[in-house]
Amino acid sequence: xxETKAGYPLPAGRLEEALKDKKPLYTRGEALxxxxxxxxxxxxxxxxxxxTGIDIPTFIHKIATDNVRGAARTxxxxxxxxxxxxRVCPVEVxxxxxxxxxxxxxxxxxxxxxxxxxxxxxxxxxxxxxxxxRKPKSGRRVALVGAGPAxxxxxxxxxxxxxxxxxxxxxxxxxxxxxxxxxxxxxxxxDALDEIAFIEAxxxxxxxxxTSVVAGEPKAGEVGVGSLLADYDAVFLGLxxxxxxxxxxxGEDGPGVYGATALIExxxxxxxxxxxxxxxxxxxxxxxxxxxxxxxxxxxxxxDVFMVYRKGAAAMPGYAHEMDGARRxxxxxxxxxxxxxxxxxxxxxxxxxxxxxxGEGDEVLTCDAVVLAIGQARLTALAAAFEGVKLDERGRVxxxxxxxxxxxxxxxxxxxxxxxKEVVNAAQHGKLAARAMGRMFGRG
Amino acid sequence: xxxxxxDFCGVKSPxxxxxxxxxxxxxGDQVKRAFDAGWGGAVWKTLGNxxxxxxxxxxxxxxxxxxxxxxxxxxxxxxRPLSVNLAEMLDVKKQYPKHTLIASxxxxxxxxxxxxxxxxxxxxxDLIELNFGCPxxxxxxxxxxxxxxxxxxxxTIVGWVMEKATxxxxxxxxxxxxxxxxxxxxxxxxxxxxxxxINTIKSIVGVDLDRxxxxxxxxxxxxxxxxxxxxxxxxxxxxxxxVAKVFPRxxxxxxxxxxxxxxxxxxxxxSTSVQVCTAVMHYGYRIVExxxxxxxxxxxxxxxxxxxxxxxxxxxxxxxxxxxxxxxxVVASIDPDKxxxxxxxxxxxxxxxxxxxxIPGMDDEAKRRAGHTVLPTSIPDRVVKTSAGAPGARVxxxxxxxxxxxxxxxxxxxxxxxxxxxxxxxGPEVETWNDRVARxxxxxxxxxxxTLRARGKL
Numbered sequence: 001x002x003e004t005k006a007g008y009p010l011p012a013g014r015l016e017e018a019l020k021d022k023k024p025l026y027t028r029g030e031a032l033x034x035x036x037x038x039x040x041x042x043x044x045x046x047x048x049x050x051x052t053g054i055d056i057p058t059f060i061h062k063i064a065t066d067n068v069r070g071a072a073r074t075x076x077x078x079x080x081x082x083x084x085x086x087r088v089c090p091v092e093v094x095x096x097x098x099x100x101x102x103x104x105x106x107x108x109x110x111x112x113x114x115x116x117x118x119x120x121x122x123x124x125x126x127x128x129x130x131x132x133x134r135k136p137k138s139g140r141r142v143a144l145v146g147a148g149p150a151x152x153x154x155x156x157x158x159x160x161x162x163x164x165x166x167x168x169x170x171x172x173x174x175x176x177x178x179x180x181x182x183x184x185x186x187x188x189x190x191d192a193l194d195e196i197a198f199i200e201a202x203x204x205x206x207x208x209x210x211t212s213v214v215a216g217e218p219k220a221g222e223v224g225v226g227s228l229l230a231d232y233d234a235v236f237l238g239l240x241x242x243x244x245x246x247x248x249x250x251g252e253d254g255p256g257v258y259g260a261t262a263l264i265e266x267x268x269x270x271x272x273x274x275x276x277x278x279x280x281x282x283x284x285x286x287x288x289x290x291x292x293x294x295x296x297x298x299x300x301x302x303x304d305v306f307m308v309y310r311k312g313a314a315a316m317p318g319y320a321h322e323m324d325g326a327r328r329x330x331x332x333x334x335x336x337x338x339x340x341x342x343x344x345x346x347x348x349x350x351x352x353x354x355x356x357x358x359g360e361g362d363e364v365l366t367c368d369a370v371v372l373a374i375g376q377a378r379l380t381a382l383a384a385a386f387e388g389v390k391l392d393e394r395g396r397v398x399x400x401x402x403x404x405x406x407x408x409x410x411x412x413x414x415x416x417x418x419x420x421k422e423v424v425n426a427a428q429h430g431k432l433a434a435r436a437m438g439r440m441f442g443r444g
Numbered sequence: 445x446x447x448x449x450x451d452f453c454g455v456k457s458p459x460x461x462x463x464x465x466x467x468x469x470x471x472g473d474q475v476k477r478a479f480d481a482g483w484g485g486a487v488w489k490t491l492g493n494x495x496x497x498x499x500x501x502x503x504x505x506x507x508x509x510x511x512x513x514x515x516x517x518x519x520x521x522x523x524r525p526l527s528v529n530l531a532e533m534l535d536v537k538k539q540y541p542k543h544t545l546i547a548s549x550x551x552x553x554x555x556x557x558x559x560x561x562x563x564x565x566x567x568x569x570d571l572i573e574l575n576f577g578c579p580x581x582x583x584x585x586x587x588x589x590x591x592x593x594x595x596x597x598x599x600t601i602v603g604w605v606m607e608k609a610t611x612x613x614x615x616x617x618x619x620x621x622x623x624x625x626x627x628x629x630x631x632x633x634x635x636x637x638x639x640x641x642i643n644t645i646k647s648i649v650g651v652d653l654d655r656x657x658x659x660x661x662x663x664x665x666x667x668x669x670x671x672x673x674x675x676x677x678x679x680x681x682x683x684x685x686x687v688a689k690v691f692p693r694x695x696x697x698x699x700x701x702x703x704x705x706x707x708x709x710x711x712x713x714x715s716t717s718v719q720v721c722t723a724v725m726h727y728g729y730r731i732v733e734x735x736x737x738x739x740x741x742x743x744x745x746x747x748x749x750x751x752x753x754x755x756x757x758x759x760x761x762x763x764x765x766x767x768x769x770x771x772x773x774v775v776a777s778i779d780p781d782k783x784x785x786x787x788x789x790x791x792x793x794x795x796x797x798x799x800x801x802x803i804p805g806m807d808d809e810a811k812r813r814a815g816h817t818v819l820p821t822s823i824p825d826r827v828v829k830t831s832a833g834a835p836g837a838r839v840x841x842x843x844x845x846x847x848x849x850x851x852x853x854x855x856x857x858x859x860x861x862x863x864x865x866x867x868x869x870x871g872p873e874v875e876t877w878n879d880r881v882a883r884x885x886x887x888x889x890x891x892x893x894x895t896l897r898a899r900g901k902l
Contacts, residue, residue, distance in 0.1 A: 032509065033509050036508035036509040037509070039786055039788065039858045040788070041785075041786040041787060041788065041834065042786065042787035042788060042790060042791040043787055043803075043837070044786075044834070045785070045834035045835055045836075045837065048835075048836075064508065098834070098835060100784045100785065100786055100832055100833070100834050101832070102832065103830070103831035103832040103833075104784060104830075104831070104832030104859075105832075
């Protein structure tokens, strides 16, 4: 990817490094062939299916004419995270899923792979493609809380508009789920960090890692909500979600039971994690996080990975195409089971007791680890600490069409607003908020 | 099964599919393999005094993902000694007595012509083709298209050939000329038995923008070459149509022929045999199987028992513009059951034609913004319902009163059979522009004052 600033060194020996990219970068020939299949629809359905509204037929047409930098400009205009979205978007249910070729007996256009080709190739050739277009400094400063996709997209748009973006990130590695949560066969942490370097190079973007924003009185290494409101012209809340939820059943506290996002984060960036000795792992949940962690463990060599879901396969919130992939990789699905206890032999996990949801008794599924993928906590206290910010009954931050909260200088986006969706939804929120801030600052 | 055998100037050929004089007919081994594959005849790579070639020699034109829509070359005539070629020709003819062997020739002086004609007749050639068309390298030495472009020179040289030749003579015509009927008529007057057309078109296939060198490049420079392949077929068909009207003897059609349908079209416009080069350079001799099978089936379907029944069937229908019926009128019709909602017809009509295709659901303001100047009172609101349809897309609607019947929407529509052109005559009688000129009714309103004054109407 593009220009790099300081960079965020990752340790070697991370488990994710063993996982191969399932959709590698197209060669020029592959990209031209695929781009030339696109019929260049007008008012195209793929565009309508894209949460950021990228002008897909236009960027594909530009790839076909070998105008790769133009293609990248078209993508970035609507989505500054177009590179990671190209790799992590569930295109099967978004742009590609709505391609007119579906149902016409033709393979839909591989829009995600073309988007990756355009963004990756263009920035390799011309790292300053966008940064040289940034506007003069405005003197405005925006604080962004959390360095996930929503804040990164907002910061990038703000920087191109000439504003100073300061991102506060409590972890030592920025990127939120893009760096720490994406399935490694789609995007690895180093690629996500390269994209962050690209965002930083767009202009005045400062990322303060290891810095928590807190509701109460700040201690060392912390920043208070009050000072953000006082010291910055606007604030963007890109809080994401909190810790993994637990079941509240006997035996779940202790070694061998993992929160799914915490485990994925360790697979991606913690070289001390070892899966040696694990032979059977139960994944509790039926969403995309559950499927992701199941696939990752299966691909990393755990011999038996099974998902335990309280309803039937058809009711799973996870994408069918992802579940198909999991099955191909050997993941089993145990349907209609509700966990009631983590069974231990001393410290060691030996099974998961599950009740049949039709009421026909229970059983113990043998396993030596349990991963819980049943949702994440909301960071309601921090959001509510910003004066005027309102939450809905499910703890989501309420915003208007510009991603503005009840406080006119506080904006919010991403998972803390939508309860947990895709990177592309977060990117759209960041863009909308940045544009609204730009108007507030008398630009755009 | 139809009889594919043809009679070309008294020479029987097993089928009308001949290989043009080009790299595929460079050697005896190649021609034997071609005959084994099914080719009915081969025009040997042009013989003359051997030349020296450059490297590289070919340049390709791709369109989208389609390779070699066009091919250009700067290769010259054979670079092999005449004796080698002649020995191989003799061998081929002995082994394939029923196949048609055509000697393509290009030399300079009268003595040279007489000598080479004797030699190729001695090895059993069935026909001679005079290469008056090559547009690169040789023409700068006063041969090839330098001859074909000068009817008087052509007539002189054909005269020399006719003094000597005892087998039929074909004159190969160049398209690099203002009016191709002039050399065709010159060839006829000089006694040629047949013509073949077209030779390649003068061309530069591209420019290497990194090195600023035209393509194909020879080191740091290039030269104009001869263009051929599917891209030139429309040009070849036009010139064939013109020549067929003035040349009453057999014609061998050349230019982008790649399959049986192309061949049938050339024959329908007046060719007796067809010559193929680029498609074989791209895919090999094997393509002739499809050509034989397809043409045979086509003739059977049409109730024709021989290729000769097809020759020239479309020639009378090629007319000058002034003879076309102005009352013939078609309008586009979009099948709502097939439309996928890509709206390519809409954008093509709006920006590239006459703004008569509407997308339902636009208010008048949006229609004007889109570029409509004539707003119909009602537009049927039909949702695209094909399984391939874009969600929520509407079926475009053709404002028939405004449709000029240009075909553009049908040409851009990706779905076969979705848009058809339906005849809606403007009047029962046939009226041509020439009729109007004869009546003096050839000045539609809105013209120039000077024209009106000259006509005494102002």
